[in-house]
Amino acid sequence: MSDAPSRDAPSRSTLFRDVLVYRADAPGHAVGPTHVRVTGNRIAAIGADIGRAPAGSVAEPAATGPSAPGAGADRVVEGHGHHLLVPGLINAHFHSPANHLKGDLPSMPLELFMLFETPAGVPRPSPRAAYLRTMLAALEMLRTGTTAVQDDAFFLPAPDPEIIDAVLAAYADCGIRAAVALDQPELPEAAKLPFLADLAPAGIRADVLAPGPRSRAELLELYGHLFDAWHGAAGGRLTAAVSISAPQRVSVEYFAALDDLSARHGVPLYAHMLETRAQRVLATAQPRFAGRSLVQYTAGLGLLTARTNVIHAVWTDDADLDAIAAAGSVVVHNPVSNLRLGSGVMPLRAMLDRGIPVALGVDEAICNDAADMWNVVRTAGLIHNITGLDSERWPRPAEVLDALWAGGAAAMLRSDELGRVEPGYLADLTLLDLHAPAFTPRTDLAGQLVYCESGGSVALTMVDGVVVAEHGAVTSVDEAALLAEARELFAAERPALLAHRSAAGRLYPTYQRMVRQAAGVDVGMTRWAGNL
């Protein structure tokens, strides 16, 4: 276990007084004004009379006034009848190592984008750089009300314990809830992508055939470090997860070993599947898939489970969705990333029709260009409207919010304690000022949460019972100093990054041929609007 800061073992109590409380099934999606008491890291009680007298589920310290709500609480947060308490937002899919690269690359298909996002030859970051870049997005998430993140962290050129510790230390210090996995493929590039082995000229052949920098055994040893050092750290706020990155990027043996690790610890397994059209083409382009999609291949291995986070699932067909529904897996939808990289539009309605839980994620700061969840929520609420004229098939705001909270909690395998403002649930809470522009005047609360809010209404963010951001600033760390240090450090590193990107350009023509060849293969579906 790490040395958890003392603030991560809260015994304090907070009373949110005179607040509205988001409730998915209530008329108007809110109840109140009422009071919400947090004791330690859990929501202890909700009700108009709590704080006035000892209540069943609340250990009430001596009251300081005869009948003042909040008497005895360490902290009272006034809601004035116009602040709304919602569950903390859940970013169900994220890669923190690209946090310092927002807006940095032109839009390209994933297969080309990754060449420049993670160019070969980039040196190992210093632990401080890894810490700061992790912190960059964590601060943005906390400011805007995101309280939990599933970080599918990749490590270039390879993971090591010191850098893993730096990433987790940033999450420990800032106070966000994080579930971190090591997104580290072991197979060569040529195995991950269609046609590449045949297309690669002599000059780059060695590059595309080289195995990953760490063997399966070495990667599993690093997972040992991740679990030993961090799983359950900071009072349970930090957890480990596992990641195969994607089925085509790992051996069956490594996939099975990680699934076993996931099962033994009861943690999610992160797996990108069918994000792009080229990934759909793998079914016929590589013998090991024997004509099966990556979802069917995974199901055939017995490795599609209720612990699997199926990330993206854009190029899934009906049979894939039937398999995902049968397995009880959760799909993580990253609509902004899918637009930025031209991946296509995920078949959301077909998933909801099957009862598949859908969560929402940023994916990456470099292909979302923000780390706040409100832009993801808004895009999820809008993008599916281009799939046809039948507006009854378009997502309703309440469905998008259900994906954000219930879906996010399901992705984390923590539906019983995250994603709701209910007694007994973890106190991951976001307070929104409904006098802010997004909600003035009040019309339809769910509609305003989805279509109007951009993070500007967030008045306070609490994670695990601890206030970590308030009035637009993070309070758990010295935000200004960290941002200043990050600006200086990443500016100094930028010339080297640009040089590595320039060198990666030699791979571009081959990869472009691969993408175009894949585009010419009939996959029996489209996920693009096309012909506009």
Ligand SMILES: [Zn+2]
């Ligand atoms: Zn991703």
